[in-house]
Amino acid sequence: MGFVRLEWLLRLAVAGAFVGHGAYGAVLAKSSWFSYFAAVGIPESVVTAHGLITLVGVAEIVAGVMSLVLPIPALLVLMAGWKIFSELLRPIAGEPAWEFVERASNIVAPLALLVLLRARARLQKIRPRAWADR
Amino acid sequence: MLRGACAAEFVGHGAFGIMTKAAWVPYFGVLGIPPEVAWMLMPLVGTVDVTIGLLVGIVRPIRVVLLYMVVWGFLTATLRPLAGEPIWEFIERIPNWAIPLAFLCVRGPGRSRHDWLS
Numbered sequence: 001m002g003f004v005r006l007e008w009l010l011r012l013a014v015a016g017a018f019v020g021h022g023a024y025g026a027v028l029a030k031s032s033w034f035s036y037f038a039a040v041g042i043p044e045s046v047v048t049a050h051g052l053i054t055l056v057g058v059a060e061i062v063a064g065v066m067s068l069v070l071p072i073p074a075l076l077v078l079m080a081g082w083k084i085f086s087e088l089l090r091p092i093a094g095e096p097a098w099e100f101v102e103r104a105s106n107i108v109a110p111l112a113l114l115v116l117l118r119a120r121a122r123l124q125k126i127r128p129r130a131w132a133d134r
Numbered sequence: 135m136l137r138g139a140c141a142a143e144f145v146g147h148g149a150f151g152i153m154t155k156a157a158w159v160p161y162f163g164v165l166g167i168p169p170e171v172a173w174m175l176m177p178l179v180g181t182v183d184v185t186i187g188l189l190v191g192i193v194r195p196i197r198v199v200l201l202y203m204v205v206w207g208f209l210t211a212t213l214r215p216l217a218g219e220p221i222w223e224f225i226e227r228i229p230n231w232a233i234p235l236a237f238l239c240v241r242g243p244g245r246s247r248h249d250w251l252s
Contacts (some may be wrong), residue, residue, distance in 0.1 A: 005241050013232035020226025045243060096153075102146030105229035108139035112236060115135070 003120055011068050011114040014079065017106040018064030021086075025057020036089040073114055080110040136237035140203055141191025142228060151180020159195075160217035161210070199251045200212045200238040207231035 023032040030053070037047045047053060057104055063079055090099040149156070154176045162172035198214055211227035244250035
């Protein structure tokens with residue numbers, strides 16, 4: 001599998017992790033999310049009043065679609081940071097630590113895509129002809 | 135990075151099997167396995183997951199084991215919507231099979247039986 005196919009595989013992985021997770025907020029308004037907001041000191045009343053679950057869900061879906069269409073490095077850094085933070089909320093909210101460990105692939109996907117994009121940029125700079133053949 | 139993610143994914147998932155999780159019972163049900171058998175099989179499935187995760191993470195990322203991770207990650211993600219959960223459960227878990235597949239691609243597919251076992 002060449003650079004391009006690997007990049008699309010990782011784009012799909014990042015998009016899937018964010019669109020799938022975001023849908024739980026934006027589409028299903030999953031009630032278990034209240035405990036994650038509570039973990040950072042935001043009470044259920046505030047979450048409901050401002051529609052924060054929907055807001056976060058929509059933001060995740062938008063980020064996921066963007067990573068598929070236009071994976072900007074800055075966005076990928078932001079997405080990796082968000083994934084680490086949001087997945088850490090699970091054990092903080094009282095769920096087993098394995099919930100965080102199990103989701104390592106979701107966290108690593110944007111980072112792996114970022115590394116690949118940087119490697120591609122270097123390759124294009126050093127060997128433009130070799131890149132054109134891929 | 136990919137190696138660590140594959141290992142953590144399987145160790146973390148396997149831990150839930152060893153601890154046994156009620157949410158897993160419907161996944162066994164999809165395959166026609168009754169609840170009482172499902173509860174007995176969970177620790178076994180979990181132990182295999184943890185072993186595979188530790189093998190890849192600590193010992194060696196053997197190609198055929200990475201291929202197993204791809205197939206198992208895809209199957210377990212597919213079981214969720216088949217068990218009546220929303221399709222988003224499958225979509226959110228695309229990295230569960232895509233990351234082992236990406237790692238396998240980075241290592242390169244084996245050209246011989248020996249390659250696949252190394």
